[in-house]
Amino acid sequence: MFFNEEFETLPRQALAALQLKRLQVVLERVYANVPFYKSSFDKAGVKPGDVKGLEDLQRFPFTTKQDMRDSYPYGLFATPMEEIVRIHASSGTTGKPTVVGYTSKDIDVWAELMARSFVSAGAHKGDIIHNAYGYGLFTGGLGAHYGAERLGASVIPMSGGNTKKQIMIMQDFGSTVLTCTPSYSLFMAEAAHEEGIDFRSLKLRVGIFGAEPWSEAMRAEIEDKLNLSAIDIYGLSEIMGPGVAIECIQGKKGLHIWEDHFIAEIIDPETGQRLEEGERGELVITTITKQGIPLIRYRTRDITSITTEPCICGRSHARIMRMSGRSDDMLIIRGVNVFPSQIESVLVGIEGVEPHYLLIVERKDNLDTLEIQVEVDERLFSDEIKVLQKLSRRIEKEIKDMLGITCTAKLVEPKSIQRSEGKAKRVFDNRKL
Amino acid sequence: MKVEQLSIFIENKSGRLAEITRILGEAGINIRALSLADTSDFGILRLIVNDVETAKRVLKDKGFTVNKTEVVAVEVPDQPGGLSTILQALDSDLINVEYMYAFVERCGGNAVIIFRFDETDKAITTLKARNFNILEGERLYGM
Numbered sequence: 348m349f350f351n352e353e354f355e356t357l358p359r360q361a362l363a364a365l366q367l368k369r370l371q372v373v374l375e376r377v378y379a380n381v382p383f384y385k386s387s388f389d390k391a392g393v394k395p396g397d398v399k400g401l402e403d404l405q406r407f408p409f410t411t412k413q414d415m416r417d418s419y420p421y422g423l424f425a426t427p428m429e430e431i432v433r434i435h436a437s438s439g440t441t442g443k444p445t446v447v448g449y450t451s452k453d454i455d456v457w458a459e460l461m462a463r464s465f466v467s468a469g470a471h472k473g474d475i476i477h478n479a480y481g482y483g484l485f486t487g488g489l490g491a492h493y494g495a496e497r498l499g500a501s502v503i504p505m506s507g508g509n510t511k512k513q514i515m516i517m518q519d520f521g522s523t524v525l526t527c528t529p530s531y532s533l534f535m536a537e538a539a540h541e542e543g544i545d546f547r548s549l550k551l552r553v554g555i556f557g558a559e560p561w562s563e564a565m566r567a568e569i570e571d572k573l574n575l576s577a578i579d580i581y582g583l584s585e586i587m588g589p590g591v592a593i594e595c596i597q598g599k600k601g602l603h604i605w606e607d608h609f610i611a612e613i614i615d616p617e618t619g620q621r622l623e624e625g626e627r628g629e630l631v632i633t634t635i636t637k638q639g640i641p642l643i644r645y646r647t648r649d650i651t652s653i654t655t656e657p658c659i660c661g662r663s664h665a666r667i668m669r670m671s672g673r674s675d676d677m678l679i680i681r682g683v684n685v686f687p688s689q690i691e692s693v694l695v696g697i698e699g700v701e702p703h704y705l706l707i708v709e710r711k712d713n714l715d716t717l718e719i720q721v722e723v724d725e726r727l728f729s730d731e732i733k734v735l736q737k738l739s740r741r742i743e744k745e746i747k748d749m750l751g752i753t754c755t756a757k758l759v760e761p762k763s764i765q766r767s768e769g770k771a772k773r774v775f776d777n778r779k780l
Numbered sequence: 781m782k783v784e785q786l787s788i789f790i791e792n793k794s795g796r797l798a799e800i801t802r803i804l805g806e807a808g809i810n811i812r813a814l815s816l817a818d819t820s821d822f823g824i825l826r827l828i829v830n831d832v833e834t835a836k837r838v839l840k841d842k843g844f845t846v847n848k849t850e851v852v853a854v855e856v857p858d859q860p861g862g863l864s865t866i867l868q869a870l871d872s873d874l875i876n877v878e879y880m881y882a883f884v885e886r887c888g889g890n891a892v893i894i895f896r897f898d899e900t901d902k903a904i905t906t907l908k909a910r911n912f913n914i915l916e917g918e919r920l921y922g923m
């Protein structure tokens with residue numbers, strides 16, 4: 348089953364020709380309309396007109412999250428603001444988010460790619476799609492929502508949280524497809540179990556899970572506990588949102604990246620050199636049809652490999668393997684992107700807090716937990732318990748306000764946090780994925 | 781009129797209290813009175829010692845977070861209602877007790893209460909006006 352059979356099964360040669368044509372157009376557009384690209388291309392000594400084949404893309408400079416921050420908020424937009432119909436944002440490293448804008452054509456393409464993704468996951472018209480991705484600045488909720496409508500399915504815009512209500516609605520409304528983070532699906536299954544509801548008795552058939560790293564072991568657990576087929580989806584707001592790549596239900600071996608809209612490369616994160624097919628490295632994506640904010644060679648920081656081997660589902664689009672990590676220090680905690688530097692800037696903003704801190708991330712009962720250990724020095728210390736407890740609560744509140752994540756702040760003795768030569772190891776991610 | 785108390789931050793993990801007392805013992809410090817306040821994650825050890833400055837220095841050298849706080853030591857007649865009269869006097873003058881702990885004097889057999897007030901000077905004035913016996917720091921350290 349396909350949503351757009353012609354494009355999803357386009358022979359690779361035709362796909363490459365389409366990519367080249369679209370690449371040439373987008374390079375011309377950004378060079379003419381985005382001062383950042385004009386200067387970065389000029390600096391690298393490359394011109395859009397130089398591109399005669401897809402391999403010429405390697406000569407162009409990368410775009411990074413830092414470039415997006417430097418252009419905050421609208422600097423990388425390639426269309427006038429009156430063409431922009433939607434704005435989304437993801438968390439930045441120092442409090443300022445990364446902003447993306449969509450034209451109505453961009454929203455249209457996104458809806459189609461998300462609809463293709465639903466079909467690839469085994470969903471179809473007639474399905475009742477329970478969308479528990481957050482609605483808001485985060486792209487997850489609205490991205491999946493528009494795709495579900497494009498597919499012609501019935502979408503329930505649940506957004507995240509309020510687990511008891513989620514379960515009740517899933518039960519009463521007869522949801523057949525669930526979209527949320529993989530850890531939240533297990534959390535819901537356990538919450539249901541406590542209420543005496545067996546998830547296996549629900550009508551759920553397919554779960555589309557993304558926005559955080561997960562593993563094959565977790566897939567087996569989800570499929571067992573929720574009695575559905577669990578599908579991995581990939582996306583990032585800078586590129587579009589959910590639906591950049593997705594597994595097919597037939598193969599479940601790698602995520603098809605929609606190559607008629609994106610060009611994927613794998614590079615060595617140290618040298619920036621392009622790697623061969625099958626080699627593990629950082630995923631770099633060029634958007635070739637986006638209007639609002641086209642990105643050229645965007646460094647996703649996600650580590651994966653790519654294959655163009657034919658897939659049993661019949662889609663000709665290359666597959667990227669399950670993400671195995673990051674080439675930067677970004678953590679994904681309950682689907683929220685968190686950089687240690689963001690936490691540090693919150694901590695140093697609290698009077699008396701030492702810049703010595705440690706972040707401990709664990710997964711307890713299928714939910715990510717974040718503990719922030721802060722050293723108590725003389726300026727912070729009080730002989731009164733209540734003063735110290737107030738400090739812990741203040742740290743927890745400020746982190747929640749700034750980053751939107753719940754954490755526990757634990758006060759520890761000075762020097763108990765390991766000092767290392769050079770870069771301090773501040774993050775202990777103990778999640779066994 | 782005030783007594784110097786050391787407060788030490790301790791994480792809730794095994795051996796910390798033993799470590800502190802060992803450091804103090806090796807430095808020849810005598811503990812006169814102590815109290816331990818604890819939560820699930822951490823504790824605060826409060827000490828009255830014979831040599832405040834040395835004790836503070838040796839503990840800081842070993843990486844402990846140590847603060848010096850001023851507290852008030854009041855002698856309480858060793859009889860029913862002894863403590864109550866003190867607390868009533870403080871209450872009538874709207875003085876808050878942040879925390880307190882007690883020990884029994886070696887000679888004389890009277891109880892001594894260590895008070896941490898929100899307003900130390902005002903508390904001393906109140907206690908003196910009612911003729912309660914406030915112990916000098918020196919007497920306590922050398923006891």
